[in-house]
Amino acid sequence: MRAAPMAPDDRRAQLLGAAxxxxxxxxxHAAGVADIIAEAGVARGTFYNYFPSKRAVFAAVLDAVMAELDRAVRPIDVAEPIGPQVRDNFLRVVRALTDPEVTRLLFAEAHGLDAEADEALRAFYEGAVARVSRALHTGRALGIVRDGDLDLTARCLLGMVKEPAIEAALAGESLDAARLVDEILRILTEGMLRLDPRAS
Amino acid sequence: MRAAPMAPDDRRAQLLGAAxxxxxxxxxHAAGVADIIAEAGVARGTFYNYFPSKRAVFAAVLDAVMAELDRAVRPIDVAEPIGPQVRDNFLRVVRALTDPEVTRLLFAEAHGLDAEADEALRAFYEGAVARVSRALHTGRALGIVRDGDLDLTARCLLGMVKEPAIEAALAGESLDAARLVDEILRILTEGMLRLDPRAS
Amino acid sequence: MRAAPMAPDDRRAQLLGAAxxxxxxxxxHAAGVADIIAEAGVARGTFYNYFPSKRAVFAAVLDAVMAELDRAVRPIDVAEPIGPQVRDNFLRVVRALTDPEVTRLLFAEAHGLDAEADEALRAFYEGAVARVSRALHTGRALGIVRDGDLDLTARCLLGMVKEPAIEAALAGESLDAARLVDEILRILTEGMLRLDPRAS
Amino acid sequence: MRAAPMAPDDRRAQLLGAAxxxxxxxxxHAAGVADIIAEAGVARGTFYNYFPSKRAVFAAVLDAVMAELDRAVRPIDVAEPIGPQVRDNFLRVVRALTDPEVTRLLFAEAHGLDAEADEALRAFYEGAVARVSRALHTGRALGIVRDGDLDLTARCLLGMVKEPAIEAALAGESLDAARLVDEILRILTEGMLRLDPRAS
DNA sequence: CATGAATGAGGGTTCATTCAT
DNA sequence: AATGAATGAACCCTCATTCAT
Known part of the structure; x- marks a missing residue:
């Protein structure tokens, strides 16, 4: 049975989604081109009319996901109250990571594929770190962020967000985004340890 | 050239190390049984005398690495000062994660292999979370840890440690463990954000 | 962009030329239908409106080339001086073979394609041999050609012409047709070996 | 059914022969690796244990055939009578070309495969031309060979030998080597044309 | 115990051909 | 008459695993 012809952009989008x-x-690795075309209801050759290789669709998928995640972060307007804007950014990122597809693709499958994929991923991650780091420097100038090794801090921040999201996604549990964000914000604002509570 | 016979345990250990x-x-995925036997200087058949499959060696390697990481965490003696013990635990974990082999194996390769590997990894991770969580509950009872969703907090903590370690390992950079630990501890004890600096 | 409709014969000729x-x-084998339609600036389907298969265009191309080569040979008029006519025939054939397209198509690509192509080629070649052979018999009757196995001689003659032409074409060098023809004619008229120069 | 293990050199030779x-x-192009392994009675993987690709076996086959042909030509000892040595060389070459396998491989299949194969073939052919050309120059010094463009002559000579051999092989006819050689030698020594038989 | 030749299912990719528009 | 998206058989190659020596 021959699938009805389709505008190339649509077919491409469809294949991308299936992939x-x-x-x-x-x-x-476990996914075969066979799976993708079965999902899309399309013949083998059709797939290769739109993507030159399995590796290439994966790259395209990865790009889409990274762009999606990227869009979750909005610049902060210092003329407005900062707190809610920060919280909303956190929230949007966590919500994006709540999609198990996003998380699996970004964190479970993309590493170690090949040099090129690793590089794309690292570039994306470096971009994210740089972005957060810049925000922290701005915050410090505004007196909002305490001093310290802000690059390292940025990485820690990302870890606090990623880790719970990943684990929830991989475990198939759902994640209460607001709760996670609030917990993180509390740690960031108040800390959570009093190692030497000798202070009267 | 025929390798000298060897005590089975030694050969196994040798193969494990090579793997x-x-x-x-x-x-x-990129590693082949061919690579492993080349590294070990042993014939193909020999490999299968000690491990039933490639998948199985990987599981064994993973077990070894997880055990290694597990040993980095020591129980806390409440009779002694807590702070240094906590710091030392952090330090040992970060140092263990500083070995790029450990990090790559645990975080870049193990995910998404198959259901069984995912399960082993998740079990390990759940164990880690549980352990940290238990420590936090104890800490709360001792008045050291502030109240909150301690399970979630445990995950965030792990993320703060893992993330910088992973990224350093994958990027091939070295990581100053003490510096990272101190930064983390500062965040945990003092926080780092003052979102509403209304405080006069 | 839709190509302007065209008289069928013209389109066919255009496609033939492109092919x-x-x-x-x-x-x-390396040429694809894609290359041909790109060269012709025509859509895929159009190609199949004029030729039933890739194999078929190749056959048509081969026919055209063989006909071209065939036209290079003119019957000899015994009423006129023979020498120049022979030389001119040689010259026209060599010049035709000087076109690298002709040579590549006839000698490098056509062999071993499939039974049918081989047959067409062999038929063409047999025709050529027969033609030369007939000319040699006529020549013998006229006392111009020495006796011998004239069929074999015809094949040798063809080889003397083909070989240098092919090699020049494949090597991308140009060939001095007149020089080759003169050399061949000298060999044919005078020989070139004196194996037993005992002749006092 | 598992083929009995075999000394690698033997298996390689067997596969080479089958190929x-x-x-x-x-x-x-029409030959598949499937055909080769069927001919050899061996599994697919076995083939790839000995040759890295279909292309590579073909190269090996070609090398073998070229070497075989090369061995047919023996250096001429000027202290001995020249004539018979020349004739024997011709004879051995023609006999080698009498094997339809040799001829098909060298002349019908090898051209136009890819740049590398073309180059190997051209190198072989250039070598042959150079060899013949050198012999002709020597012969001229000895007064055996008449003057002229000896490179071109060498090519013509090769053509006289190749052409009848190829055609016989492709047509499936057998070829009387001695007869061909004698005919060629007669042409070379006596010529065969008397274009201006004015000589009373 | 050790060896390494043999295996073959599995997967990615190509490209001549078809046919609905 | 022209188009170009869709097709799928065919083919090359990989590599974890087996087993006779």
Whole structure:
């Protein structure tokens, strides 16, 4: 049975979506082009009319996911109250990571694929760190952020967000984004340890 | 050239070591049994005398690495000063994660292999979370840890440690463990954000 | 962009020309229908409106080339001086073979394609041999050609012409047709070896 | 059914032979690795234990055939009578070319495969031309060979030998080597044309 | 115990051809 | 008449695993 012809952009988008679902479900290596075309209801050759290789669709999927995540972060307007804006950014990122597809693709499948994928991922991550780091420097100038090794701090921040999201996604549990964000914000604002509570 | 016979345990250990090095260097999928036996200087058949499959060696390697990491955490003696003990635990964990082999194996290669590997990893991780969580509950009872969702907090803590370690390992950079630990401890004790600096 | 409709014969000729260029440039197997339609600036389906298969265009191209070569040979008029007519025939053939397209198509690509192509080629070649052979018999009757196995001689003659032409074409060198023809004629008239120079 | 293990050199030779037969019979493109392993009675993987690719076996086959042909030509000892040595060389070459496998492989399949194969072939052919050309120069010094463009002459000579051999092989006819050589030698020593038989 | 030749299922990719528009 | 998206059979190659020596 021959699938009805389709505008190339649409077909491409459809294949991209199918690939995204399949890669998220089975992982890069376990997924075959056969799975993707089955998901899309399309013949083998059709796939290769739109992507030159399995590796290439994966790259495209990864790009889409990274862009999605990227869009979750909005610049902060210092003329407005800062707190809610920060909280909203956290919230949007966590919500994006709440999609198990996003998380699996970014964190479970993409590492160690090949030099190129690793590089794309590292570039994305470096960008994220740089972005957070810049925000922290701005915050310090505004007196909002305490001094310290802000690059390292940025990485820690990302870890606090990523880790719970990943684990929830991989475990198949759902994650209460607001709760996580509030917990993180509390740690960031108040700390959570009193190692030497000798202070009267 | 026929390798000298060897005590089975030694041969097994040798193969395990070779596999660990190879998996860390090339990743699970890129590594072939051929690489492992080349590294070990042993024939193909010999490998299968000690491990039933490639998958199985990887599981064994993973077990070894997880055990190693596990040993980095020591129970806390409440009769002694807490602070240094906590710091030392952090330090030992970060140092263990400083070994790029450990990090690559645990975080870059192990995810998404198959259901069984995912399960082993998740079990390990759940154990870690549980352990930290228990420590936090104890700490709360002692008045050292502030109240809150301690499970979530445990995950955030792990993220703060893992993330910088992973990134350093994957980027091939070295990581100053003491510096990272101190930064983390400062965040945990003092926080780092003053979102509403209304405080006169 | 839709190409303007065209008289069928013209379109066919255009496609034939494109195919000839492409086959000569890339060889039968390396050339794709995609190359041909790109060369012709025409859509895929259009191609199949004029030729039933890739194999078929190649056959048509081959026919055209063989006909071209065939036209290079003119019957000899015994009422006129023979020498110049022979020389002119040689010259026209060599000049035709000087076109690298012709040579590549006939000698480098056409062999071993499939039974049918081989047959067409062999038929063409047999025709050529027969033609030369007939000329030699006539020559013998006229006392111009020495006796011998004239069929074999005809094949040798063809080889003397083909070989240098092919090699020049494949090597991308140009060939001095007149020089080759003169050399061949000298060999044919005078020989070139004196194996037993005992002749006092 | 598992083929009995075999000394690697033997298996390689067997595969080479099978490949040679298959390539000669079906041509490079029509022949599949499947045909070769069927001919050899061996599994797919075995083939790739000995040759890295289909292309590579073909190269090996070609090398073998070229070497075989090369061995047919023996240096001429000027202290001995020249004539018979020359004749024997011709004879051995023609006999080698009498094997249809050799001829098909060298002349029908090898051209136009890819740049590398073309180069190997051209190098072989250039070598042959150079060899013949050198012999002719020597012969001229000895007064055996008449003056002229000896490079071109060398090419013509090769053509006289190749052409009848190829055609016989492709047509499936057998060729009387001695007869061909004698005919060629007669042409070379006496010529065969008397274009201006004015000589009373 | 050790060896290494043999295996073959599995997967990615190509490209001549078809047919709905 | 022209188009170009869709097709799928065919093919090359990989590599974990087996087993006879």
């Amino acid at each position: 995204r679902a399949v890669f998220a479900r089975r992982g890069y | 660990r090095a190879v998996f860390a260097r090339r990743g699970y | 000839r260029a492409v086959f000569a440039r890339r060889g039968y | 040679r037969a298959v390539f000669a019979r079906r041509g490079y």
